Amino acid sequence: MDHSAFFESWNSLFKVLVSTVSAYLILILYIRLAGKRSTSKMNNFDWIVTVAVGSVVASMAVLKDVTVLDGIVAMALLLGLQYLLTWSTSRWEWAQNLFLAPSSVLYAHGEFRRDEMRRNRISDREILSAVRESGVGSLEDVAVITLEPDANLSIIKAEHSGELDTVKEVPGYEVPPDEDEG
Incomplete structure (x- = not known):
């Protein structure tokens, strides 16, 4: 019976361990830096970033060709873009009209x-x-x-x-x- 679906190698498990712990710690740091808004669901862009960051963390944990650094950069970009978008919409009406759906x-x-x-x-x-x-x-x-x-x-x-x-x-x-x- 082939057990490769359950266990590949100790190196593979170690990569999952290091990647998951790193992703978790970096995500906590990024969220603290970005502020409470980064985990809110105030509009569709917040939801998109939440899903995308979750996908990055999952990819870091289980995909062999996604390095910890790749994931760190991707999370920083996503949260940074969200920060810029929310910063813009909190200051300029044209940005609100462009990015935020009305009630x-x-x-x-x-x-x-x-x-x-x-x-x-x-x-x-x-x-x-x-x-x-x-x-x-x-x-x-x-x-x-x-x-x-x-x-x-x-x-x-x-x-x-x-x-x-x-x-x-x-x-x-x-x-x-x-x-x-x-």
Whole structure:
């Protein structure tokens, strides 16, 4: 019976050990240097970097032709690019418009926004599930539902809606006529 699928050599195991420990320690250092934002899921770019860094770490651990230095450089580049992107979007509106997806209003003033739901591929069931998860039992108790850039649904309860100043700037939101006059 061929056991090469289970054990190749002690050198191979040693490479996995050294690569994995190195990748882990370097990743911790990079994340500390890059800040909390480097592990967040605030937008699609954060998610992409998280997946890509995970792929680099896995490649370092198990692929023979990926050296520790290759992985260190790749992680530094990914986290550095993410840092530059988030730094830019926190300072310049043109960068926000270029890189960050806007929120979308999916429900407001007692009506589903079917065009936005179709454009974002969100079903009634998904929205109703999110409403239930937020502890709301009826859509009558909901003022606005938005799809956020991180793909989470935000449910603003009618009892907490106030001026809805956090929603007024979301593309597609319209102030109801009775609020517009006051």
